[in-house]
Amino acid sequence: MPFPTLSPELPADLPRLRITDVEVHVLLAPDYDESFTSSAQDSVVVVIHTDGGVSGLGETDANPWIVKSCITAQGTHTMGLCLRDMLIGADPFRIGDLWKKMYLGTAMNGRRGMVVHAMGAIDMALWDLCGKALDLPVHALLGGAVRDRITPYASLQPAGHRFEEYRDALVASALQAKERGFRAIKSEVTMNGPYAHGGMSESWDRHTEVVAAVRKAVGPDMTLMVDVQYMWPDAASCLSVVRDWAEFDLFFLETPVWSDNLHDIARLAAEAPMKIAFGEWLATRWEFEELMDRGGVQVAQPDVGRVGGLGEAKIVCDMAAERGRIIVPHCWKTGISVSATAHLAFAVPHCAFIEYLPPQLCVERLRRELAAEDLVLAPDGTIPLPTKPGFGFEVDWAAVERYRVA
Numbered sequence: 001m002p003f004p005t006l007s008p009e010l011p012a013d014l015p016r017l018r019i020t021d022v023e024v025h026v027l028l029a030p031d032y033d034e035s036f037t038s039s040a041q042d043s044v045v046v047v048i049h050t051d052g053g054v055s056g057l058g059e060t061d062a063n064p065w066i067v068k069s070c071i072t073a074q075g076t077h078t079m080g081l082c083l084r085d086m087l088i089g090a091d092p093f094r095i096g097d098l099w100k101k102m103y104l105g106t107a108m109n110g111r112r113g114m115v116v117h118a119m120g121a122i123d124m125a126l127w128d129l130c131g132k133a134l135d136l137p138v139h140a141l142l143g144g145a146v147r148d149r150i151t152p153y154a155s156l157q158p159a160g161h162r163f164e165e166y167r168d169a170l171v172a173s174a175l176q177a178k179e180r181g182f183r184a185i186k187s188e189v190t191m192n193g194p195y196a197h198g199g200m201s202e203s204w205d206r207h208t209e210v211v212a213a214v215r216k217a218v219g220p221d222m223t224l225m226v227d228v229q230y231m232w233p234d235a236a237s238c239l240s241v242v243r244d245w246a247e248f249d250l251f252f253l254e255t256p257v258w259s260d261n262l263h264d265i266a267r268l269a270a271e272a273p274m275k276i277a278f279g280e281w282l283a284t285r286w287e288f289e290e291l292m293d294r295g296g297v298q299v300a301q302p303d304v305g306r307v308g309g310l311g312e313a314k315i316v317c318d319m320a321a322e323r324g325r326i327i328v329p330h331c332w333k334t335g336i337s338v339s340a341t342a343h344l345a346f347a348v349p350h351c352a353f354i355e356y357l358p359p360q361l362c363v364e365r366l367r368r369e370l371a372a373e374d375l376v377l378a379p380d381g382t383i384p385l386p387t388k389p390g391f392g393f394e395v396d397w398a399a400v401e402r403y404r405v406a
C-alpha cells in the first residue's frame with residue numbers, strides 16, 4: 001500500500017467486536033442564520049454500534065446533509081463504494097486498516113474534500129469506541145499523554161455592524177477571557193473581504209485600530225492571535241498593513257489570504273513580522289504537506305474532523321514536528337470535536353494551544369447543549385488531563401432529538 005495509517009496502541013487481550021450499525025444524525029439550530037460565519041449552527045453526529053453493546057461517537061465540521069450522503073450513498077463500483085457498507089461487520093479496533101479501506105474504496109468520489117471530512121467523523125467515532133471498549137481515554141491509545149496540562153485559547157466573538165460596536169465587543173470579550181483566567185486569546189478582525197462580519201467594509205487602518213485596542217486592553221502578558229478570515233486579495237496588500245503590526249506582538253496571523261494561494265502564503269510566511277497560520281479547511285496529510293512545504297507556514301491548524309479524523313490529524317502533527325512547525329488545531333463545533341481535539345493535544349508536544357471556550361460562554365446552542373466534555377478550565381488558564389474512557393464526553397440524547405432534522 002502506498003501510505004501508512006495510524007491505529008491505536010492496543011493490549012493483547014482484545015475483546016472480539018464487530019460493527020453492526022452506523023447512524024448519521026443531521027442537527028440544525030432552529031434559529032440558524034445563513035448570513036453568520038459560524039459553522040457551529042449545525043452538526044452531524046455519527047454513531048457506530050457494535051455487537052458487544054459498545055458504541056462510539058464522532059462529528060465533523062461540514063454540511064451535515066452532504067456528510068450523511070457521503071456516508072450512506074449506495075456504492076456502484078470498486079472506486080466508489082458505500083462508506084457505511086464498508087464498515088458493517090468490520091473489527092472496530094483496526095482503525096488504520098479501515099481508514100485505508102474507506103479511502104481506497106471512495107477514491108473516485110473523494111480523496112479530498114467532503115468524503116474525507118465524512119471519514120473524519122467515522123474515524124473519530126472509532127477512536128471513541130475503542131477507548132470505551134478498553135476503558136481507556138483516547139490519549140492513552142495515541143501513545144500516551146506527553147504532558148498533564150494543555151493551554152486553551154479563547155476565540156473572541158464580535159458583535160454589531162458599526163466599527164465602534166465591533167471594536168468594543170472584541171475588547172469586552174478579551175477582558176472577559178482574561179478575567180476567566182485565559183492566558184491566550186484569538187481575535188477575529190474581519191471587517192472586509194469575503195467573510196466580512198455583518199457585511200461591513202472598513203479600511204485597513206481600522207483593522208489596525210481594532211488589533212491595537214485589543215492588545216492595549218489585555219496588556220503585554222496575554223498571548224494574542226488574530227484571524228482575518230482570508231481578508232486580503234494578495235500578499236502585497238497584506239504586508240502593506242501587517243508590517244506595522246510587529247508592535248502588537250501577535251503569536252500568529254490566521255488565514256490572511258486565500259487558502260489555495262500557496263505562492264502568496266509562502267511570501268507572507270517569509271516576510272510578515274509574525275507567524276502565519278493556515279489549515280482549518282484542509283483534508284488529508286497531502287494537503288498539509290503542500291501547505292508546509294510550498295506554503296512554508298509556521299503554524300499548521302488541522303481540524304480533527306475535516307482533515308480525515310484523529311489518525312490523520314496525528315499524522316499531520318508528526319509531519320509538522322519533522323519540519324519544526326507548531327500545531328494549533330482548529331475546532332469550532334460541539335463538545336464531541338472539542339474533546340477529540342483535546343485528546344490529540346495531550347499526545348502532541350508541539351501543540352501550543354487548542355481552541356476552546358467553556359460551553360456556557362458560547363453563543364451556539366448546539367455547543368452548549370449537545371455534549372458536555374470531560375475538560376475543566378483551571379484557574380491558571382490550563383486544562384488538566386481528562387481521564388474518562390474514549391473522548392470522555394457525555395451526550396445529551398434529548399438535545400440530539402431536539403435538533404435532529406434528518
Ligand SMILES: [Mg+2]
Pocket residue numbers: 227229254255280
Ligand atoms: Mg479561522
